[in-house]
Amino acid sequence: MFDERRSIIIRDGKKLSFDYVPEKLIHREEQMSALRMLFRPVFEDGRSETAFLTGTVGTGKTATAKRFCEDMMRYGMESGKPAEYVMVNCRQRNTENAVVLQIIRHFDPGHPDRGFSVAEMLRTIRGIMETRKIRLVVVLDEADILIKKNAVDIIYQLSRFNEESIKKVSSISLILIAQDYILDKIDVASLSTFKRTNTVRFSRYTRDELRDIIKIRSDEALFPEKIREDAVDLIADISKEFGDARFAIDLLDKSARKAENKEEGIITAEEVREAKAMIYSVVTESKLMDLDRNHKITLLAIARSIKDKAYVTTGAAEKTYAVVCEEYGETARKHTQFWTYVQNIEKTGLITTSVKGDSEGGRTTYISLPDIPSKVLAQKIESIMDI
Ligand SMILES: Nc1ncnc2c1ncn2[C@@H]1O[C@H](COP(=O)(O)OP(=O)(O)OP(=O)(O)O)[C@@H](O)[C@H]1O
Ligand SMILES: [Mg+2]
Incomplete structure (x- = not known):
């Protein structure tokens, strides 16, 4: 079932596993x-x-x-x-x-x-x-x-x-x-x-700290010169959103496995992107599972109201929220509670918010979905919500 071909990229796969603890933990x-x-x-x-x-x-x-x-x-x-x-x-x-x-x-x-x-x-x-x-x-x-x-x-x-x-x-x-x-x-x-x-x-690891961790881990786990420098950069850029070394190492591991099957025999940015696409759907799913019903409803409202746009205002999302609540037989919570839900969801990284001033001196909060198409997200939530 698994071919016996020797790996050309990974020298020591154990060094990429989650329970491996390096002799020295850089930045700790x-x-x-x-x-x-x-x-x-x-x-x-x-x-x-x-x-x-x-x-x-x-x-x-x-x-x-x-x-x-x-x-x-x-x-x-x-x-x-x-x-x-x-x-x-x-x-x-x-x-x-x-x-x-x-x-x-x-x-x-x-x-x-x-x-x-x-x-x-x-x-x-x-x-x-x-x-x-x-x-x-x-x-x-x-x-x-x-x-x-x-x-x-x-x-x-x-x-x-x-x-x-x-x-x-x-x-x-x-x-x-x-x-x-x-x-x-x-x-x-x-x-x-x-x-x-x-x-x-x-604290969460910064981009440069993650880069160092990935660089050292590549040296330990891969054959020499089997990852391009810009691929290391890209792994650091992608994982800084979470500041999570486990995520970064997982990305390195999956990128290496993608590269094994290709002729070039080296990890490039392209394999990192492929690995990212693979991981993101899993990450999103596990994050969704962790949300309770109120937060799922809030996120569903955001996904439905954002459609194909880059941002949606909290005001517009809140209107949709009222509709979604009715659909699922829940009482819509007050604005402050809704806003708390939004902030909690932001902490998981599923959405980001930013505040912008307008010409009249007012301030509007915009919500965006950085990693997943809104349609896909809405479908995923609908499928796990029990009515
Ligand atoms: N400074 C570091 N240098 C090298 N590897 C690291 C460093 N920090 C974390 N790692 C690696 O990242 C992975 C995640 O780290 P760890 O399991 O210690 O996180 P954690 O804080 O316990 O996370 P959780 O809260 O999810 O349990 C492990 O594989 C670990 O070896
Ligand atoms: Mg732990």
Whole structure:
């Protein structure tokens, strides 16, 4: 089914996969050094610490946490102060039970998945920590899910582990990761060791930062000189809208695969454009799935009112919105609420807005759809809306 022909472009495909973590994360030096500063007392004074990593999609939170933990483990080994870490993806393990089970399984891979309460398992972990004498860092990635599922207690439990002091040499530290600033939703005061200043922020990558990331990743993953410089530029230009390194790397990966099948044997801007067309329809769909009904209706109104024009005013879109609401049996919300929906949709990148002044000193907001034909968008929304 797959031909056996050797790849002429990709030297090491693993380097393009999402879970590959480079030895050095360029443009995340500040975050790495903030983490080193926060966790120094874990090694110096046997304390436990807590950090909170936040930033939008693809800004390197998971990768930085992994890199930091790997480096820390290496340091621990070299300095005779053993450290280990457990990375829990809370989207996959979204109950307290599942989180604790994964921590136990780090030590005892065969631990049964049933028959023990959270409290019992925490006791087991305590016992292990006492005999093993290690510094353990638990990373709760996508921790916002625990809040949504009302499972925050486990965060408190883990942060309080050291209070009932196990021997001084072992400790459990916590790294929480979330796209949103979840500290507003948890009781920080009861998180011992936690200070709001322990927050490490990840901003969206700029165009030039994305370019550097793509350049380095190409050198690692591709045979030499298999991507043109202007193709690297184009990947950076396209992905800067999201500031998302995952998107940029995916674009590189797909461009490389497109180029494999062509005679030229090099990635040019044309393959990048082809890859973009391929990714965009998937991106749009997944973004649409994340919108709730009110936001879908608002976006449908925008798509229908913009038709083949480049822009539509919010006023015109709002008129269509009232019609769409009626069609779907919803009460149209007031202007301020409608405007909030528009702004929320803008955050997903599905639309952009701009304000322009007119000759009478008034201001009008224009909405545009940068990436998808309005007809296609309207059809997609209609097909996923249940009436
Ligand atoms: N500074 C960087 N240098 C090299 N690669 C990076 C960098 N930042 C992110 N990446 C890569 O981009 C991809 C996305 O990064 P990561 O998974 O860490 O994002 P995230 O912030 O955790 O996103 P999400 O909120 O969606 O979980 C990964 O493949 C990662 O290796
Ligand atoms: Mg992540």
